[in-house]
Amino acid sequence: AKRFEEFGLTSGNFDCVGFESNEDLVGFDNFDGLFKAIVGRLVLKIRYSPAFGKEEDRIFHPYYLKQYNCRWFLLGFDVKVQAIRNFALDRIKGFSVVDGIEYIPYSGGGFDEYFKDVVGVTIMENVPVQDIEFLVYDEKTYNYLLTKPFHSSLRLMKEYVSPEDPAKMKVTVRPNFELEAVLLRYADNIRIVSPDPFRQRFLARIRKILERNE
Template structure:
């Protein structure tokens, strides 16, 4: 299907002919109109033939869904729009674009009602109204979500604070401790394991940290404060989490983790890698050995804990001992 500059010139010429109610346009007239338009805009002379114009008409019917009347006048046929008020320039989107937009809106509608996505609802309503896309559909895609998670009501305000570089006072309660207020410069939001985490800079923590992490479900209250915002000039968050699983980034060296995996489990680990650094080191009939390059953190330990009946931790030794200790504690607790 032609989409180059000459094709667009021909489409516009044909569109003008089809909506002209004061004249009959036969195929010869359409060819002449296309050639005249091309000559005026590009200098090309007599470049369009009948076969090209007929293909252009089919393309316009396919792209814009134009409805043409083709009355007979003796042995000849002339062409015009069924509705002379119609123009391809009046249609904002073609059929393919409309179907793509419908699919996108249908997917995004899954998030309606969730506090962290309330900002999308007005945008979706405008799209549906402007492009007349509202229709009743049966859900065909399901996302993992927890609309009851504490702290989701703060998502939009925090998101806006990041966008507008607004310093916040955050009242935060760590598990098992008293609630405290912090002056906070918010930089980044990240979801992991169905929980949301906020990353930024704290003004008055005793330890000197470039990045401080707050879980949204532990934030009790936020409010804007008139304190100059300290911009993030040190951390590239699209790279910050590359060497970890989860959201906890320790100031430690990357280590090699070697795991021997039962071949019953390995297809799942192969199709859903534990981490981007995952590499296969060895295969045999019963097991596959892989290697990861990571900073070891609590999220990695929890992930491995769910696979321990099918995984043997070969290295590092201290990680294996720590996991064995956690399993023993779990057995004692549940005996």
């Protein structure tokens, strides 16, 4: 809103700016209550329905709301697993405030720092930060990645010359599902070089795609 005011724009001006959104997003009606719980440092009992597994109640200390790929996530301390986890708002079926439990505050730094080594929101604590190196064989893909890097750590190691002399790039992150999903967008024009465990996992997903579509 402040940026709009700098340009002399108000809600009464003509339609000239669009933001990515999902009008049919399930669970966003919980946003206001979850935001207030974070600000008020309230412990919650959340009815959660994971993608895999049974719906259950979880005692949760909420810390942060984050949007990724038109989807909202609640980050906080999950008492059941004794670790920080994120819950997708569209999988939260309901929540209530729990009295009599002391709120456990977040003891780390800022959340920009917390998420800086991942693409998306999923942090695998047992997976170290790694250099994911890949070749880019297509000039359009190369130019696109230069102008729209999918992570702030993306670096050019070798410039593109031709399909026979491809570019080389690397991204320094903690591998997760979201990283694989992003790289799969470019799967027909890139080749993962290293590390080998990530390369093999990436190849396995491509083989599965081929099997499903043959």
